[in-house]
Amino acid sequence: MNYSFLKDRHILVTGGAGFIGHHLVKKIIKQKPAKLYIIDNLATGMLSNIEEFLALPEVEFINEDVAKPSAVESITDLDYIFHLAAVVSVPKSFEMPFLTHRTNESGFINMLELAKRLKVKKICYASSSAVYGEQNQMPIYETAQLNPQSPYGLSKLLNEQYAKAFYEWESISSMGFRFFNVFGPGQRANSPYSGVISIFLSRMQKGENIQIFGDGEQIRDFVFVGDVVQALLRGAQSEKTFGLYNVGSGQTTSLNELYDVLKNLTNYSKEPRYQEARKGDIKKSAADIELIKKELGYNPKFNLKEGLAKLIETA
Numbered sequence: 067m068n069y070s071f072l073k074d075r076h077i078l079v080t081g082g083a084g085f086i087g088h089h090l091v092k093k094i095i096k097q098k099p100a101k102l103y104i105i106d107n108l109a110t111g112m113l114s115n116i117e118e119f120l121a122l123p124e125v126e127f128i129n130e131d132v133a134k135p136s137a138v139e140s141i142t143d144l145d146y147i148f149h150l151a152a153v154v155s156v157p158k159s160f161e162m163p164f165l166t167h168r169t170n171e172s173g174f175i176n177m178l179e180l181a182k183r184l185k186v187k188k189i190c191y192a193s194s195s196a197v198y199g200e201q202n203q204m205p206i207y208e209t210a211q212l213n214p215q216s217p218y219g220l221s222k223l224l225n226e227q228y229a230k231a232f233y234e235w236e237s238i239s240s241m242g243f244r245f246f247n248v249f250g251p252g253q254r255a256n257s258p259y260s261g262v263i264s265i266f267l268s269r270m271q272k273g274e275n276i277q278i279f280g281d282g283e284q285i286r287d288f289v290f291v292g293d294v295v296q297a298l299l300r301g302a303q304s305e306k307t308f309g310l311y312n313v314g315s316g317q318t319t320s321l322n323e324l325y326d327v328l329k330n331l332t333n334y335s336k337e338p339r340y341q342e343a344r345k346g347d348i349k350k351s352a353a354d355i356e357l358i359k360k361e362l363g364y365n366p367k368f369n370l371k372e373g374l375a376k377l378i379e380t381a
Protein backbone atom coordinates (compact mmCIF):
# COMPACT_ATOMS: atom_id res chain seq x y z
CA MET A 67 0.00 0.00 0.00
CA ASN A 68 1.09 3.54 -0.70
CA TYR A 69 0.46 5.93 2.18
CA SER A 70 2.17 8.95 0.62
CA PHE A 71 -0.75 11.12 1.78
CA LEU A 72 1.19 11.30 5.08
CA LYS A 73 4.23 12.95 3.49
CA ASP A 74 4.92 16.44 4.88
CA ARG A 75 1.94 16.11 7.24
CA HIS A 76 1.81 16.87 10.95
CA ILE A 77 0.75 13.75 12.79
CA LEU A 78 0.11 12.75 16.41
CA VAL A 79 0.20 9.13 17.61
CA THR A 80 -0.92 8.60 21.20
CA GLY A 81 0.18 5.34 22.78
CA GLY A 82 2.99 5.32 20.22
CA ALA A 83 5.40 3.49 22.55
CA GLY A 84 2.90 0.65 22.92
CA PHE A 85 2.41 -2.57 21.02
CA ILE A 86 0.18 -1.41 18.15
CA GLY A 87 1.41 2.19 18.40
CA HIS A 88 5.07 1.48 17.66
CA HIS A 89 4.22 -0.54 14.55
CA LEU A 90 2.13 2.39 13.35
CA VAL A 91 4.94 4.86 14.15
CA LYS A 92 7.37 2.75 12.10
CA LYS A 93 5.06 2.82 9.10
CA ILE A 94 4.36 6.55 9.36
CA ILE A 95 8.07 7.50 9.62
CA LYS A 96 8.68 5.78 6.27
CA GLN A 97 6.30 8.27 4.63
CA LYS A 98 8.44 11.24 5.73
CA PRO A 99 5.94 13.33 7.71
CA ALA A 100 6.91 16.94 8.48
CA LYS A 101 6.33 16.27 12.18
CA LEU A 102 5.42 13.23 14.23
CA TYR A 103 4.37 13.78 17.84
CA ILE A 104 4.20 10.72 20.09
CA ILE A 105 2.37 11.04 23.39
CA ASP A 106 2.87 8.16 25.80
CA ASN A 107 3.31 8.04 29.59
CA LEU A 108 4.94 4.58 29.32
CA ALA A 109 2.30 3.04 31.61
CA THR A 110 2.43 -0.15 29.52
CA GLY A 111 4.48 1.03 26.55
CA MET A 112 8.25 0.87 26.30
CA LEU A 113 10.67 3.56 25.23
CA SER A 114 12.80 0.86 23.60
CA ASN A 115 9.97 0.36 21.06
CA ILE A 116 10.58 3.82 19.59
CA GLU A 117 14.17 4.54 20.65
CA GLU A 118 15.46 4.31 17.08
CA PHE A 119 13.23 7.25 16.06
CA LEU A 120 13.79 9.61 18.97
CA ALA A 121 16.82 11.33 17.45
CA LEU A 122 15.02 12.14 14.19
CA PRO A 123 14.39 15.90 13.90
CA GLU A 124 10.77 15.37 12.84
CA VAL A 125 9.94 13.24 15.90
CA GLU A 126 8.88 14.75 19.21
CA PHE A 127 8.21 12.42 22.12
CA ILE A 128 5.92 13.80 24.83
CA ASN A 129 6.12 11.68 27.97
CA GLU A 130 2.78 12.76 29.38
CA ASP A 131 -0.65 11.63 30.43
CA VAL A 132 -2.93 11.79 27.38
CA ALA A 133 -5.79 12.98 29.57
CA LYS A 134 -3.98 16.18 30.56
CA PRO A 135 -4.78 19.24 28.43
CA SER A 136 -1.24 20.51 29.14
CA ALA A 137 0.18 17.47 27.28
CA VAL A 138 -0.98 18.90 23.96
CA GLU A 139 -0.64 22.63 24.65
CA SER A 140 2.61 22.99 22.71
CA ILE A 141 1.18 21.42 19.53
CA THR A 142 0.16 24.13 17.08
CA ASP A 143 -0.26 22.37 13.75
CA LEU A 144 -1.80 18.95 13.13
CA ASP A 145 -3.36 17.06 10.21
CA TYR A 146 -4.09 13.60 11.64
CA ILE A 147 -4.48 12.10 15.11
CA PHE A 148 -4.06 8.36 15.66
CA HIS A 149 -5.35 7.81 19.17
CA LEU A 150 -4.29 4.52 20.75
CA ALA A 151 -3.33 5.42 24.34
CA ALA A 152 -5.57 3.59 26.79
CA VAL A 153 -5.88 1.19 29.67
CA VAL A 154 -6.22 -1.90 27.48
CA SER A 155 -6.91 -4.77 29.84
CA VAL A 156 -10.42 -5.94 30.74
CA PRO A 157 -9.39 -7.27 34.22
CA LYS A 158 -7.37 -4.14 34.95
CA SER A 159 -10.42 -2.02 34.14
CA PHE A 160 -12.38 -3.83 36.86
CA GLU A 161 -9.53 -3.27 39.33
CA MET A 162 -9.01 0.36 38.31
CA PRO A 163 -12.25 1.78 36.92
CA PHE A 164 -11.28 5.36 37.74
CA LEU A 165 -7.91 5.12 35.98
CA THR A 166 -9.72 3.51 33.04
CA HIS A 167 -12.30 6.28 32.96
CA ARG A 168 -9.67 9.01 33.21
CA THR A 169 -7.32 7.57 30.60
CA ASN A 170 -9.84 6.23 28.13
CA GLU A 171 -12.66 8.75 28.38
CA SER A 172 -10.98 12.01 29.48
CA GLY A 173 -8.05 11.15 27.20
CA PHE A 174 -10.43 10.83 24.27
CA ILE A 175 -12.18 14.14 25.01
CA ASN A 176 -8.75 15.78 25.22
CA MET A 177 -8.09 14.52 21.67
CA LEU A 178 -11.46 15.78 20.41
CA GLU A 179 -10.75 19.22 21.82
CA LEU A 180 -7.31 19.20 20.25
CA ALA A 181 -8.84 18.19 16.91
CA LYS A 182 -11.28 21.07 17.19
CA ARG A 183 -8.61 23.63 18.16
CA LEU A 184 -6.27 22.67 15.30
CA LYS A 185 -8.94 21.71 12.74
CA VAL A 186 -7.39 18.30 12.11
CA LYS A 187 -8.46 16.37 9.04
CA LYS A 188 -9.35 13.21 10.94
CA ILE A 189 -8.97 11.28 14.21
CA CYS A 190 -8.48 7.54 13.78
CA TYR A 191 -8.94 5.88 17.15
CA ALA A 192 -8.85 2.44 18.73
CA SER A 193 -12.24 1.23 19.81
CA SER A 194 -12.66 -2.45 20.60
CA SER A 195 -14.80 -5.50 19.99
CA ALA A 196 -15.42 -5.20 23.75
CA VAL A 197 -18.22 -2.73 22.89
CA TYR A 198 -20.29 -5.72 21.72
CA GLY A 199 -20.15 -7.77 24.91
CA GLU A 200 -21.80 -11.17 24.67
CA GLN A 201 -23.75 -11.59 21.42
CA ASN A 202 -25.94 -14.46 20.22
CA GLN A 203 -25.35 -13.91 16.51
CA MET A 204 -21.93 -14.81 15.05
CA PRO A 205 -20.13 -13.28 13.23
CA ILE A 206 -20.75 -9.87 14.73
CA TYR A 207 -21.76 -7.04 12.39
CA GLU A 208 -21.17 -3.38 13.18
CA THR A 209 -24.94 -2.92 13.47
CA ALA A 210 -25.23 -5.33 16.45
CA GLN A 211 -26.74 -3.91 19.62
CA LEU A 212 -23.87 -2.80 21.85
CA ASN A 213 -23.64 -4.38 25.26
CA PRO A 214 -20.25 -3.77 26.95
CA GLN A 215 -19.51 -5.94 29.97
CA SER A 216 -16.57 -4.19 31.61
CA PRO A 217 -15.46 -0.66 32.48
CA TYR A 218 -13.04 -1.07 29.55
CA GLY A 219 -15.78 -1.94 27.04
CA LEU A 220 -17.94 0.87 28.39
CA SER A 221 -15.10 3.38 27.98
CA LYS A 222 -14.70 2.42 24.33
CA LEU A 223 -18.46 2.71 23.74
CA LEU A 224 -18.35 6.21 25.23
CA ASN A 225 -15.47 7.07 22.86
CA GLU A 226 -17.64 6.07 19.93
CA GLN A 227 -20.59 8.09 21.22
CA TYR A 228 -18.43 11.17 21.79
CA ALA A 229 -16.94 10.76 18.32
CA LYS A 230 -20.42 10.70 16.79
CA ALA A 231 -21.56 13.69 18.83
CA PHE A 232 -18.47 15.74 17.93
CA TYR A 233 -18.96 14.85 14.27
CA GLU A 234 -22.50 16.20 14.44
CA TRP A 235 -21.87 19.18 16.73
CA GLU A 236 -18.38 20.29 15.68
CA SER A 237 -17.81 18.59 12.28
CA ILE A 238 -14.83 16.65 13.67
CA SER A 239 -14.08 13.76 11.29
CA SER A 240 -13.29 10.46 12.92
CA MET A 241 -13.00 6.75 12.37
CA GLY A 242 -13.28 4.26 15.18
CA PHE A 243 -11.79 0.81 14.74
CA ARG A 244 -13.21 -2.05 16.73
CA PHE A 245 -10.07 -4.14 16.93
CA PHE A 246 -10.64 -7.77 17.82
CA ASN A 247 -7.71 -9.60 19.52
CA VAL A 248 -4.49 -8.17 18.13
CA PHE A 249 -1.22 -10.10 18.22
CA GLY A 250 2.27 -9.88 16.78
CA PRO A 251 5.86 -8.92 17.55
CA GLY A 252 6.46 -6.36 20.29
CA GLN A 253 3.48 -7.23 22.50
CA ARG A 254 4.49 -7.29 26.15
CA ALA A 255 4.30 -10.66 27.86
CA ASN A 256 5.52 -9.90 31.36
CA SER A 257 2.27 -8.76 32.93
CA PRO A 258 -0.90 -10.66 33.87
CA TYR A 259 -2.71 -7.93 31.91
CA SER A 260 -0.91 -8.76 28.65
CA GLY A 261 -2.60 -10.35 25.63
CA VAL A 262 -3.06 -14.11 25.73
CA ILE A 263 -0.82 -15.01 22.77
CA SER A 264 2.18 -13.15 24.15
CA ILE A 265 1.65 -14.72 27.60
CA PHE A 266 1.25 -18.28 26.26
CA LEU A 267 4.21 -18.00 23.89
CA SER A 268 6.59 -16.53 26.43
CA ARG A 269 5.58 -19.05 29.11
CA MET A 270 5.87 -21.99 26.74
CA GLN A 271 9.29 -20.87 25.56
CA LYS A 272 10.45 -20.75 29.20
CA GLY A 273 8.79 -24.08 30.07
CA GLU A 274 6.46 -22.36 32.57
CA ASN A 275 2.87 -23.33 33.44
CA ILE A 276 -0.05 -22.04 31.39
CA GLN A 277 -3.38 -21.00 32.87
CA ILE A 278 -6.57 -21.15 30.85
CA PHE A 279 -9.42 -19.13 32.35
CA GLY A 280 -12.76 -20.93 31.94
CA ASP A 281 -13.12 -24.09 29.86
CA GLY A 282 -10.95 -22.83 26.99
CA GLU A 283 -13.87 -23.01 24.57
CA GLN A 284 -14.17 -19.21 24.35
CA ILE A 285 -13.49 -18.08 20.78
CA ARG A 286 -11.57 -15.06 19.55
CA ASP A 287 -10.66 -13.50 16.20
CA PHE A 288 -6.89 -13.05 16.43
CA VAL A 289 -5.75 -10.35 14.02
CA PHE A 290 -2.14 -9.65 13.13
CA VAL A 291 -0.82 -6.23 14.12
CA GLY A 292 0.30 -5.39 10.57
CA ASP A 293 -3.31 -5.75 9.42
CA VAL A 294 -4.50 -3.45 12.20
CA VAL A 295 -2.00 -0.80 11.10
CA GLN A 296 -3.26 -1.23 7.56
CA ALA A 297 -6.83 -0.56 8.75
CA LEU A 298 -5.82 2.61 10.61
CA LEU A 299 -3.91 4.02 7.63
CA ARG A 300 -6.60 3.15 5.12
CA GLY A 301 -9.08 4.90 7.40
CA ALA A 302 -7.01 8.07 7.54
CA GLN A 303 -6.50 8.02 3.78
CA SER A 304 -10.17 7.49 2.95
CA GLU A 305 -12.35 10.40 1.81
CA LYS A 306 -15.02 9.26 4.24
CA THR A 307 -15.47 11.63 7.13
CA PHE A 308 -17.01 9.29 9.70
CA GLY A 309 -16.95 5.56 10.30
CA LEU A 310 -16.96 2.65 12.72
CA TYR A 311 -15.45 -0.62 11.58
CA ASN A 312 -14.65 -4.10 12.83
CA VAL A 313 -10.99 -5.01 12.39
CA GLY A 314 -10.34 -8.73 12.52
CA SER A 315 -9.00 -11.56 10.42
CA GLY A 316 -12.46 -12.99 9.73
CA GLN A 317 -11.40 -16.31 11.30
CA THR A 318 -11.91 -17.62 14.83
CA THR A 319 -9.95 -19.86 17.16
CA SER A 320 -10.81 -21.23 20.59
CA LEU A 321 -8.34 -20.86 23.44
CA ASN A 322 -7.90 -24.64 23.52
CA GLU A 323 -7.05 -24.63 19.80
CA LEU A 324 -4.66 -21.73 20.30
CA TYR A 325 -2.99 -23.65 23.09
CA ASP A 326 -2.50 -26.69 20.82
CA VAL A 327 -1.12 -24.67 17.91
CA LEU A 328 1.40 -22.88 20.13
CA LYS A 329 2.29 -26.08 21.95
CA ASN A 330 3.24 -27.73 18.65
CA LEU A 331 5.16 -24.69 17.43
CA THR A 332 7.23 -24.51 20.63
CA ASN A 333 7.49 -28.26 21.47
CA TYR A 334 5.91 -27.57 24.85
CA SER A 335 4.81 -30.64 26.75
CA LYS A 336 2.93 -29.51 29.88
CA GLU A 337 -0.84 -29.62 30.28
CA PRO A 338 -2.68 -26.33 30.89
CA ARG A 339 -4.16 -25.46 34.28
CA TYR A 340 -7.82 -24.55 34.00
CA GLN A 341 -8.95 -21.73 36.31
CA GLU A 342 -12.21 -19.94 36.96
CA ALA A 343 -13.34 -17.75 34.06
CA ARG A 344 -12.38 -14.07 34.35
CA LYS A 345 -15.02 -11.52 35.23
CA GLY A 346 -16.36 -9.79 32.12
CA ASP A 347 -14.72 -12.36 29.83
CA ILE A 348 -16.63 -12.69 26.56
CA LYS A 349 -17.42 -16.25 25.45
CA LYS A 350 -17.76 -15.67 21.72
CA SER A 351 -16.11 -12.97 19.68
CA ALA A 352 -16.07 -13.36 15.90
CA ALA A 353 -15.71 -10.42 13.52
CA ASP A 354 -17.60 -9.84 10.32
CA ILE A 355 -15.14 -7.78 8.25
CA GLU A 356 -17.12 -7.20 5.06
CA LEU A 357 -17.85 -3.53 5.81
CA ILE A 358 -14.22 -2.46 6.18
CA LYS A 359 -13.23 -4.55 3.16
CA LYS A 360 -15.91 -2.89 1.05
CA GLU A 361 -15.58 0.70 2.28
CA LEU A 362 -11.83 0.99 2.97
CA GLY A 363 -10.41 -1.80 0.79
CA TYR A 364 -9.04 -3.55 3.92
CA ASN A 365 -7.37 -6.79 3.03
CA PRO A 366 -5.88 -8.79 5.94
CA LYS A 367 -2.61 -10.39 4.92
CA PHE A 368 -1.94 -12.83 7.75
CA ASN A 369 -3.96 -15.67 9.21
CA LEU A 370 -3.20 -16.94 12.72
CA LYS A 371 -0.65 -19.57 11.65
CA GLU A 372 1.25 -17.16 9.38
CA GLY A 373 1.17 -14.46 12.05
CA LEU A 374 2.42 -16.83 14.73
CA ALA A 375 5.23 -18.02 12.48
CA LYS A 376 6.26 -14.39 11.96
CA LEU A 377 6.01 -13.74 15.69
CA ILE A 378 8.16 -16.74 16.62
CA GLU A 379 10.71 -15.87 13.94
CA THR A 380 11.20 -12.40 15.46
CA ALA A 381 11.04 -13.50 19.13
Ligand code: NAD
Pocket residue numbers: 080081082083084085086087105106107108109110111112130131132133149150151152153154169173192193194195244245246247248249261
Ligand atom coordinates in the same frame (compact mmCIF):
# COMPACT_ATOMS: atom_id res chain seq x y z
P1 NAD B 1 -0.45 -1.14 24.79
O1 NAD B 1 -0.69 -1.22 26.26
O2 NAD B 1 0.80 -1.72 24.27
O3 NAD B 1 -0.58 0.36 24.27
C1 NAD B 1 -1.23 1.39 25.00
C2 NAD B 1 -0.24 2.55 25.09
O4 NAD B 1 -0.91 3.64 25.74
C3 NAD B 1 0.99 2.20 25.94
O5 NAD B 1 2.16 2.58 25.27
C4 NAD B 1 0.79 2.98 27.22
O6 NAD B 1 2.00 3.35 27.85
C5 NAD B 1 0.00 4.18 26.70
N1 NAD B 1 -0.78 4.81 27.76
C6 NAD B 1 -1.58 4.21 28.69
N2 NAD B 1 -2.12 5.13 29.48
C7 NAD B 1 -1.68 6.35 29.06
C8 NAD B 1 -1.89 7.68 29.48
N3 NAD B 1 -2.69 7.99 30.51
N4 NAD B 1 -1.25 8.68 28.81
C9 NAD B 1 -0.44 8.41 27.77
N5 NAD B 1 -0.19 7.15 27.33
C10 NAD B 1 -0.82 6.14 27.96
O7 NAD B 1 -1.72 -1.82 24.10
P2 NAD B 1 -2.10 -2.02 22.58
O8 NAD B 1 -2.51 -3.41 22.44
O9 NAD B 1 -1.06 -1.46 21.68
O10 NAD B 1 -3.43 -1.12 22.49
C11 NAD B 1 -3.52 0.07 21.71
C12 NAD B 1 -4.97 0.47 21.61
O11 NAD B 1 -5.72 -0.55 20.92
C13 NAD B 1 -5.69 0.67 22.93
O12 NAD B 1 -6.56 1.77 22.81
C14 NAD B 1 -6.48 -0.61 23.12
O13 NAD B 1 -7.62 -0.41 23.93
C15 NAD B 1 -6.85 -0.91 21.69
N6 NAD B 1 -7.16 -2.31 21.44
C16 NAD B 1 -6.19 -3.26 21.58
C17 NAD B 1 -6.52 -4.60 21.32
C18 NAD B 1 -5.51 -5.71 21.46
O14 NAD B 1 -5.90 -6.87 21.30
N7 NAD B 1 -4.24 -5.42 21.72
C19 NAD B 1 -7.80 -4.92 20.90
C20 NAD B 1 -8.76 -3.93 20.82
C21 NAD B 1 -8.43 -2.62 21.08
Ligand code: UD1
Pocket residue numbers: 154155156193194195196245246247248259260261262263265266277278279280284286321344347348351
Ligand atom coordinates in the same frame (compact mmCIF):
# COMPACT_ATOMS: atom_id res chain seq x y z
C1 UD1 C 1 -8.35 -8.21 24.29
C2 UD1 C 1 -7.52 -6.95 24.53
C3 UD1 C 1 -8.45 -5.77 24.67
C4 UD1 C 1 -9.32 -5.73 23.43
C5 UD1 C 1 -10.09 -7.03 23.24
C6 UD1 C 1 -10.84 -7.01 21.91
C7 UD1 C 1 -5.36 -7.13 25.65
C8 UD1 C 1 -4.64 -7.27 26.93
N1 UD1 C 1 -6.72 -7.09 25.73
O1 UD1 C 1 -9.18 -8.50 25.44
O2 UD1 C 1 -7.69 -4.56 24.75
O3 UD1 C 1 -10.17 -4.65 23.45
O4 UD1 C 1 -9.15 -8.09 23.17
O5 UD1 C 1 -11.34 -8.24 21.61
O6 UD1 C 1 -4.76 -7.05 24.60
N2 UD1 C 1 -6.64 -15.96 28.91
C9 UD1 C 1 -6.25 -17.18 29.46
N3 UD1 C 1 -5.04 -17.26 30.07
C10 UD1 C 1 -4.20 -16.20 30.18
C11 UD1 C 1 -4.60 -14.95 29.63
C12 UD1 C 1 -5.83 -14.88 29.00
O7 UD1 C 1 -7.01 -18.16 29.40
O8 UD1 C 1 -3.10 -16.34 30.77
C13 UD1 C 1 -7.93 -15.89 28.20
C14 UD1 C 1 -8.86 -14.79 28.71
O9 UD1 C 1 -9.63 -15.22 29.80
C15 UD1 C 1 -9.70 -14.53 27.44
C16 UD1 C 1 -8.72 -14.79 26.29
O10 UD1 C 1 -7.65 -15.55 26.84
O11 UD1 C 1 -10.76 -15.43 27.35
C17 UD1 C 1 -8.16 -13.51 25.71
O12 UD1 C 1 -7.67 -12.71 26.78
P1 UD1 C 1 -6.85 -11.36 26.53
O13 UD1 C 1 -5.73 -11.60 25.61
O14 UD1 C 1 -6.58 -10.75 27.85
O15 UD1 C 1 -7.88 -10.52 25.67
P2 UD1 C 1 -9.38 -10.03 25.86
O16 UD1 C 1 -9.82 -10.01 27.28
O17 UD1 C 1 -10.19 -10.77 24.85
